[in-house]
Amino acid sequence: MASKTAGGQLEDRWRDILSAHARTMCEIDRALHPHGLGASDFEVLDMLATAAPEEGRQCRVQNLVGRVHLSQSALSRLIARLEKDGLVTRSVCAEDRRGVWVSLTSRGRDLHAEVLPLQRAALSRTLGGEPPRPGSGRSPR
Amino acid sequence: MASKTAGGQLEDRWRDILSAHARTMCEIDRALHPHGLGASDFEVLDMLATAAPEEGRQCRVQNLVGRVHLSQSALSRLIARLEKDGLVTRSVCAEDRRGVWVSLTSRGRDLHAEVLPLQRAALSRTLGGEPPRPGSGRSPR
DNA sequence: CCGTACTGCATGCACGGTCATTGAACCCTG
């Protein structure tokens, strides 16, 4: 009955992704929540921290939308929250005044540096033990 | 320094999971939404359809909680929605009157059969091309 | 120069999710 597995393999793969995603997401959230951040917040902070360090870590919102897994509206609100918490600043782009530059504050940079190892640790906790070979993945513990 | 890549590989893997999850989830939602279902709804419907066909496809809520990637409260509301739509029925468990049996109605079974191929199609659209070997996987398009 | 189409971000709204709490039923021990 090898023919029947065609759809089943995809199902299995999807289940693996689903569970890995859920566990990791949850773990990151737990690790970062004490610092007032969620997984999405960190994702944006991380992009800002790693992008264009020579330009003052600035990034247009429009540039971020394509990179994070959020809708444009969600990103807008998220950035608003980060700004309210003093982690980023928004400033109008001079060349195209529709655009908005987002840049890390020093507090944002500090916080990112502070939680980066926590995120890494969460990742290795949930993904570290799993080999890239997903065949009927066994979860330890 | 091979040690530096240790964190980076996990990061990549996490990014892959994130994007596969987002794309697939979105695709499933799009495929199922015309039928009044979301991805989570289907997940529960599917569990009920495949579980214990001899017992009338019944399943305790408590049994489902561990299998789906939802909190207990979310599952409770989800089941309430499905019941309101006439896809499942809830009935108290006689042995343990705290428990609740959930079972598919015939309409629920029909709908599941109807959308199952759509979900499979969505899966193969977003996961089909990708090999199980994620080593610096290149995604077409 | 003005109007129209278009782009980039913000906002109103509805929905679905989690967390914390509640309430009923069960269990166990004195």
Added chain:
DNA sequence: CAGGGTTCAATGACCGTGCATGCAGTACGG
């Protein structure tokens, strides 16, 4: 059998997200 501790499901309060829309700014065509 009364009482405290535990488990199962439902509910309330709150939050984040997506979709559709609004509004300012830009580009283009007459």
